[in-house]
Amino acid sequence: xxxxxxxxxxxxxxxxxxxxxxxxxxLSSIDSVQIVEDTRSMLAMMTVEQxxxxxxxxxxxxxxTRPMLALIKGIAxxxxxxxxxxxxxxxxxxxxxSVDLALLKGxxxxxxxxxxxRLLVQDEPDASQ
Numbered sequence: 001x002x003x004x005x006x007x008x009x010x011x012x013x014x015x016x017x018x019x020x021x022x023x024x025x026x027l028s029s030i031d032s033v034q035i036v037e038d039t040r041s042m043l044a045m046m047t048v049e050q051x052x053x054x055x056x057x058x059x060x061x062x063x064x065t066r067p068m069l070a071l072i073k074g075i076a077x078x079x080x081x082x083x084x085x086x087x088x089x090x091x092x093x094x095x096x097x098s099v100d101l102a103l104l105k106g107x108x109x110x111x112x113x114x115x116x117x118r119l120l121v122q123d124e125p126d127a128s129q
């Protein structure tokens with residue numbers, strides 16, 4: 001059974017953010033897509049409503065990437081996190097964190113859609129059957 005839930009996008013106002021919004025709105029397991037422009041707003045929103053998915057632009061995290069990711073998991077432990085990165089080095093560095101997906105910006109939209117869809121199915125009770 002698919003349950004509807006919130007997706008939260010934390011990214012500066014640019015084409016990446018709007019593309020993510022359009023992509024996530026098409027997912028059947030996502031009922032609502034909210035957008036914030038900074039980490040403070042993201043954390044505030046997460047304390048009000050637990051998102052099923054948090055999609056972040058690494059540019060918002062800066063040097064606080066690891067502490068911020070730990071904070072996200074502390075506030076919303078069941079949320080799946082997707083971080084869009086600029087470099088392969090950033091992608092590799094995130095492999096040792098709680099991030100569920102770390103993808104290079106410019107990742108093909110169809111593949112991103114499929115990856116996020118599979119990631120969200122992992123949370124469903126009947127997914128392992």
